[in-house]
Amino acid sequence: MSNDSLSHGDFTLPGEAGYEQLTLRLAKKWGADTIRDSDGTQLSPGIVQSGYAIYSTVCLVRSVQPWACVHRDKLQQNFLMSFPVVAEKARTTITLLAGYYTEQFVVNFGDSPKQWWQVFDRTTGNPVAKAKWSANAKKGTVTIEGTVPGHQYTVNFLAFRVWEEISMYNHLTNNWGDREHLAAVDPMQPETQKVLLAFLDKWLREHPDTKVVRFTSMFYNFSWFWGADHAKLRDIYSDWGDYEMTVSPRALKLFEKKYGYRLTSEDFVNGGLYNSTHNAPSRRYRDYMDFVHDFVIEFGRKCIDLVHRYEKLAYVFYDDHWVGVEPSSPRFKEFGFDGLIKCVFNAFEVRLCAHSTGAKTRELRLHPYLFPTGLKGEPTFKAGGNPTLDAKNFWIDARRGLVRAPIDRIGLGGYLSLVEPFPDFQDYIEGLAKEFRVLKSFHAGDKPWAAPFKVAVLTAWGDLRAWTCSGHFTPGVALYDVLESLAGLALDVVFISFDDLVKNGVPRGVKAIVNCGRAGSAWSGGHYWDEPRVEEILTQFVQKGGGLVGIGEPSARPRAGQTFKLARVLGLDRDTGDRVANGKFKYAAPASPVAPHFITTDVTAPLDLGKDVEGIYVFDGDTQVLAERDNSPRLTAHAFGKGRGVYLSGFKFSFENTRLLHRALFWTASQDAAWGAWQSSNVKTEATYFAKAKKLVVINNAGEPQQTTVTLAGGRAGKPVSLEAHGIAILGV
């Protein structure tokens, strides 16, 4: 590998007009081959014509504002549920947008309310007959006749969104005053498609120096409904994966034509829960997602074809308007994208990007973003900030994923000028880019060593939501923590859905299955456990020697007498309160902090599993309780048939817990004898072996220097390794 190949290439630099010299100096220092614009920055001719490849961002749906202003009926829509109103009399009037941000929403009275809306008596659960209610466009209300005092009523209604959410967020966050409120047009309308394609054609013509069109992203934003009171309740609803903001009468009609049945407003509103990715999705909603995915691919492909006709490349940024794009979908390749760009905070997001197939180039946009302040308002590139330390901390998180999975490019975004006063930051990024290129070179034509068995993560979404739950990390959703742990481990991880399982059984090579989440969640599975084949297949899998790691409320689908469907496999269940009269088996109290076991070998302190589950009880002495709290087991090991089950009452990403999970997976897979190869003794460090390059990469995931020893193949201990804070060692073996 030449020095040059480590110093140059695969790096996207955000350029900035007015800072041409800085742009070109850092492009050279960081080995950039590409310069991009960012939200709020332009590239000047001096940059554009400097010989670097140019990325230009475009967000189609908010690109045609003059047309959008005069075609308000072509704006994007969604269903909203009015806030519940309790009837006091036999006539009840509901102000539809009460509580909602009226700069975002305008009620769609134009498409027949009687056809598309629904009014519910939420006390009985029944819809109110259409003859009993009427909409008043002038007042923005619905009046219901014959209401029963004491009953709760809500209206599901269609609303146009007159302010596109990313524009709204940036505008209000940055106090943009009277700058225009951009609205997003709905490309499901044929007229809109024509306008957008014409715009894109013109834009492509007007950007001759652009090599890569960087779509931000395609057409529909993730769901984000704002409240009237931004201080007290800004986010009434916000979900990264929900398709709520794609719906319209046209979409519903096309859906009915294609699927042969009609969706109702309640399929979207769902009692006010909408269709959060975190909850087990309905079959009807899954159909609707497929329908939208089809459309986004179909029209997206037209846009991408147009880009290609201008001999440019089309990349998509996996953020904001990503709904319908679905980079994990097997159909993603049908778009014809040349690249996928993912902004990353965590290792699991690196794996998510690497996991997508169908785009040749996978690029990461690293943090920190070059903005004065970070996402939580903390100083970054301003007084009090330490951008170099920030960069190191973000890097050690992302790097855990990068050593495990190949990524093609990295880059930054924002205002380049901000880095000028931080020469140490400039130096650090230079080194970081080199580190990235070394790791990339090891991945070339090789795969890092992984355990001799596969691990499957079982959720309602399966591979469609591989290496994420719903967008960036959300505290309190334990599967995120599990994914963050898995993202850096020498394991071959696959993601399967309950439907996959019923259709194809447990995939070949899988020896351990993880099911993690609260009851009813998409992650634990909720109603997908109603299919008895799921329990049957998984139980047989363990009977025959497979392993199950259940976390939180695995396989939870409560019925009288049982909460976890796989209770017998795990050797325990959860009492949700209805077992007051049922006795609980008294298990032997485990040693403190944990009972000795293969799984707990590296545990040195009481377990911190985050906000974990209580009320666990074991059936008999066959379940080894390795840790407990208040008479509720927190970590257990259970032999079942020829296989094994491990239960954890919760999970929180930490170095110790990552090791605990790693060992639990080996143990349940009955691979404890194989434990040790390429394993780093210090839990704050991780080792990865690349066979082709004969290199052992040891990374320090901590902000302090570390010592470790890596067990080599065959079980020999390697030499001690010293690592700087955030450091890396690359050893020939």
Next chain:
Amino acid sequence: MSNDSLSHGDFTLPGEAGYEQLTLRLAKKWGADTIRDSDGTQLSPGIVQSGYAIYSTVCLVRSVQPWACVHRDKLQQNFLMSFPVVAEKARTTITLLAGYYTEQFVVNFGDSPKQWWQVFDRTTGNPVAKAKWSANAKKGTVTIEGTVPGHQYTVNFLAFRVWEEISMYNHLTNNWGDREHLAAVDPMQPETQKVLLAFLDKWLREHPDTKVVRFTSMFYNFSWFWGADHAKLRDIYSDWGDYEMTVSPRALKLFEKKYGYRLTSEDFVNGGLYNSTHNAPSRRYRDYMDFVHDFVIEFGRKCIDLVHRYEKLAYVFYDDHWVGVEPSSPRFKEFGFDGLIKCVFNAFEVRLCAHSTGAKTRELRLHPYLFPTGLKGEPTFKAGGNPTLDAKNFWIDARRGLVRAPIDRIGLGGYLSLVEPFPDFQDYIEGLAKEFRVLKSFHAGDKPWAAPFKVAVLTAWGDLRAWTCSGHFTPGVALYDVLESLAGLALDVVFISFDDLVKNGVPRGVKAIVNCGRAGSAWSGGHYWDEPRVEEILTQFVQKGGGLVGIGEPSARPRAGQTFKLARVLGLDRDTGDRVANGKFKYAAPASPVAPHFITTDVTAPLDLGKDVEGIYVFDGDTQVLAERDNSPRLTAHAFGKGRGVYLSGFKFSFENTRLLHRALFWTASQDAAWGAWQSSNVKTEATYFAKAKKLVVINNAGEPQQTTVTLAGGRAGKPVSLEAHGIAILGV
């Protein structure tokens, strides 16, 4: 009131043969008018003929052992669920009693298993066809053909109980060695009835000196299923109010004839949960309870008539075999009992006893029981014990109820000889008996002052389980704590069921309703909230000015988007985890430990509400959050319509919390202006005003001396009152 009337009467003393002098001395000292035998003690002629009235205990169903030994098919039965077995092959054999205590149970193979039993595939939830399974009486097994590997199977089967539970418990606890195992016969069998009546007739003839036949209790014990491993899982199932132990093929046939439909084994087994009183009961099970209640009254009446024919009185001890007796039932009077005796630990049990109608005399058996050790094995009347302090502490708990409700008699039980070495105990009981007689005299022809409004406790059981949940206090069931608080407050409390509410609306005079418990419990209501009239009636009640105090998971019946049916009334709801994507209103942080409010006036420390509920969120600023933890409100106040709602995330009996609840009830009832009359300033003390006697009774509920001031009628403050530890003051006003 004469001194004599305070020194004598209404006291039942446990006599003991061999201690005639002590018996007669203490009978005089304590003012006893009655002497009783106890389990393990006899009365000698010297006692029986000393002129005192004599109580004699009899437990009919275990009184005919020689007959029971040769009529094993006439023993009592119940359904059991075998422990779940996971199939490995297409044939699965289940050992029915595996895990159960085989000295208690013998499988009933004699009554056709195919007719009465059920085998379940618990993975699909479906019963296994009868042709697919067969029972083997010799091996005690059921073999199922065509089982699906990985599915869970259970058998619901009938078992005779060959060792009556109270006999078993006393036998094993006291190491009675080879003493006979008593079994309980089933009086539902006509032959058995004949045998029992003949026994009773003979017994009555043989007890000419007995004035009161003290039944212990009638025929069926509360449910108590023992496990094989007494150290690890003795109580597989135990519920004070469950009718499980009454069932038999005969009962099922008679039920079908009377009710026109057939009950199945699963109506009793309920997936292994059985029919715990703590869970919202099914309609079918309620019918079955009525059926058994009918039978117990019908045959019980025959027994009591026989007692009366011998010119004796019939009292029933409300414990052990109390199932079907139901002292709170309006039909209780049909038995013709002359007295009801309740053993009490807590104030709510005093109220329970006082609440029963239909027996002229209501007697309390106080604690400590005259045994060397207490119920938890602690020393009482032996080295290390302090029976006087125990008696004081039990008395101050019971006394809170005694000042509020009339009780006719008190008494003790056990081995009288044990008190001989404790003269201070003898003195204390003398004083206690006088204190009781004073309180009784105040109740005569009068009612203590109570707040000018009624409080209703709303549960699935309503008045049938008034002043209890299921037997004695169970930690973690918050309604017990609420009842213990209410039992000593100057409030007129009624107990209503959801059925009462739907049928009759909110009872006249009720201005505050309490709903308290976890989701699905009989206390919070569970499926009874499916009737929309419940929500409608209660919401209208508050709209029109009523008050609601919700505790824990009040009105919980989760559906998409809502957990509490009365969420809008309370101004909050509970997120059980599915609202990850729904924003939460940011309320103003309350002051520490609580925000100032009428309700919190007497709170001085952070709230201790026991194991309370998390995930509470408010809708808007109309809900005042008075206390919180980890961003989850714990105490709130909410105006709704003309009424008010208060929410508490849990409840634990304590003096401060009792005051908090008292104030919350006044506030929700919009009676805060009426607060203060006859209120004691010190929360460790309570005041009760008897108008007819013009007496103010002030009790010290604490073990240390207290000072307090009682607000008199009209709001004037009375003079300071000093109270000894456990003391009482009776003031003329």
